[in-house]
Amino acid sequence: MANLTVVTTIVALPFVAAVLSPLLYRVLGERTGYAGALVAAASFGLLATQADSYGTVRASWVPALDVGFQFTVDGWGLLFALLASGIGVLVFVYSARYMHGEDGLARYYAALLAFMGSILGVALASDLVLVFLFWELTSLCSFVLIGHYTDDAESRYSARMAMVVTVGGGLCLLAGLLVLSVAAQDALGGVTFDLTAMIANDEAMRAALRESGLFVPALVLVVVAAAAKSAQVPLHFWLPNAMVAPTPVSAFLHSATMVKVGVYFLGRVRPLLMSPEWVLLVATLGLLTMTVGALLAVASTDIKELLAYSTASHLGLMVAGFGFDVVYGGEAGTFHLLNHALFKAPLFLVAGIVAHEAGTRNLDNLGGLWRELPITAAITGVAALSMAGIPPLNGFYSKELLFEATYEVAHEAGGVAWLYPTVATVASVFTVVYSVKFLGMFFGERRAPLADIHRPPVALVAPPALLAAAAAVVSVAPQLAVDAIVQEAVEATAIGEAHLEAGLPTHFSPPVAMSAVAILGGLAAYPFAGRLATAIGRGVDAPVPVRPRGWYDWVVSTAETTSARFGPFVHNGLLRTYVTWVAAAGSLLALAGFAATRGALGIDRLGVPLAVAAVLMIAILAGVAVTTAPSHVVSVLTLSILGFMLAIFFILASAPDLALTQLVVETLVLLIFLLVLQRLPSFYSDVRPLALARDAGVAILVGAMAFVSVLLTAPRPDADPTSVATYYTEQAVPGGGGTNVVNVILVDFRAFDTLGELLVVTVAAIAILVLVTMRTRGEETVGDSEEGPIPDGGDSP
């Protein structure tokens, strides 16, 4: 059984370190990176101790909604968490050297540490609210990290783009989680956000979702969230832009961890949401992304951009794997998560080394680097060929599993389903092309003159070398990795029994043929990579509608101009405009809320005594009279009739204190009006019909809102008093010594409230004093400088 303290420590440790990192940076300087590596190593070590103690631990947080700090340790979460902390160690070591001499390192390490904590949180949390919290935290941290170079406009643009896309997806996730929790109310017999319980009762959950017609919405919301996070088509465009971040960030966030959160979560809810709709949506989405990503990677010339598109493509492979409802699908997704991290993270780190040492990231200028960077070339060889899926490297095994999944699904369903294996094979052809293209920068002849290429320091080479070595180990003995962790991860994401056996194929089968076609096709197509890239580039440069990034720019700029226009419209500096919008919007929201939750009005309750009816009729007549009054004084006086009628209504409803208050306040207001009216002109200005109609509409809306609210929320006249009311009535005399319950509540039971209200009144008085003082002063200075006052809300130069 997992230990709550240990699990909490694993997640909390990076956050604590993040908070302390400005201090650490002051003490350690650039060696903070090594401290970060220590923290990551500590989390990794603690995780490793949990390997044999699967289970769920929980501490209560919001008991009324059954929200808790609930963490589940299982194979799938552990695999992801180990990857995040393990690669974290290497990335921190690499950063310490790579970020040498840069500014803002304290912020950089703080964000990186907090990011690692969030990823560990997502991996281990099994309460949906907690998952959402950590999920959004990863987006926030990545925003800070992508925008690391705050002076660079492109950096800011890309950070914002990543933020808009991933946080927008996060909102979909929130909606999806709420739908799931609503369904859990029917399926599990109570409000809960407990994901483990939902997955354990997946059939009941699916039935409840189907019954309420929420299955497809929940599925779509979760998939959109995962697609935004994992850069699936058509939301893939933010990932290459995010490459403006420092290279260690790209390696960590954009290949090994954050972008995999979506894939991870799909794997997590796969047993819960598996259905024909799931297969259609997720598998299609994954294969489409796999193809589009591979095509765009072939067309890129920047090495980081190539890796970014390739990452999108491989994420598509994992998503597609999880999309298929056969055993091989889940195995492909799970195994490829590990393999991809092992070959893509070193490739990013290599890209960083090349950019650092050669001074360029343009593939057209790079060639023959193996002479200067032999170790880096060796690392790249292992990783890039693994990315291409060349046997016997590790990428081959998981891709083979996907081929088997597509073949099996197509074989069973037939017809259009044969598109699945076809598309997977075609995408793999391009995968081989861009992998060889990436590798090509180390071989052949130098294509452009480069400055002296230094030998990279050990701290830069060791992390990718370690990762490549790990990839090599998995390549040579895949069953070792499977036994260690992957098998248990497969079980956590599988539907039913699954037993993963990885190894080189021993006999000829359709998937083997697909692999052969992909590899041979890719090698054959490589010489034409240039022409392919031109063709793809022409497609990318097509008019806006096919370019998602064009859509993004359009949406953002339209939102900006619209809000710039909308702002002055809603708050133009005139108090009456503010009141109109606030009153109308508030009333509409309240009414919509009632309409959504309460349905029809209960008119049957409108039993009104004759006296009350008479008083209220007079009040209504007074209200009408106010609108037709010929002068200010008359309208104030008729308004007072309305107020006094309300006081009488309170007396009739046996609320003498309220009536007294209403009477004295009404009197005071009347007097104040009279005091002020002496100074006002005695005529009404001409009213514009349009403004009149608007005011009447707002007034009716507010009135309707108040009426409906009272009707629906007030207790019935014959209802029993609430427990609070009973308490006050019973305790007034013995507890406060007074028989006036209202007053006893004000001065005895809830004196603190009264104190607060007195402070409000005091602040109001002081505010008015100050405002009047300021106004006279302002007028004096304005008069002196002979400049008009700056209009409220306007742009001051």
Next chain:
Amino acid sequence: MTTTIMRTTVRVTVPIVLVLSIWLFLQGHNLPGGGFIGGVLTTAAFVLIYVAYDLDYLESGVLDREVNPGTSIFEHRTVAAYRRTLLLGLAVVIGSGVAGMLVGDPFLTQTYVHVGGVPIYHDVELASALVFDLGVYLVVVGSLLTIISVVSAE
């Protein structure tokens, strides 16, 4: 509004209103009334004077003091008195809350005692809440009159 009818009416009604407001304030703990209602009613009485006469009348006519016409509303002695009332009220409220803490009760704890053998009334209940309510009364009177006098002077 400074008609003779208005002024005569105000002369008669203001004392009655003031007495009524104090009565409402004192009986608040057991019958309808209390610090807030009493405070608002007192304010109403003062505003009546303002409507019928003006801000300076309290100084010159009631207190028979010299009024310096040059001073702005903030240095006006009446307004300063209102501000002092406001602060005094806050002090009374907080003081009555803290008083309980001196004998070990939580902040704002109130208590009451019955005193027997008083002439005419026989049995009188003395509640510490009345002190709190007095603070409420003072704050309401002070703040409302500050606001009204400052705004009306504008």
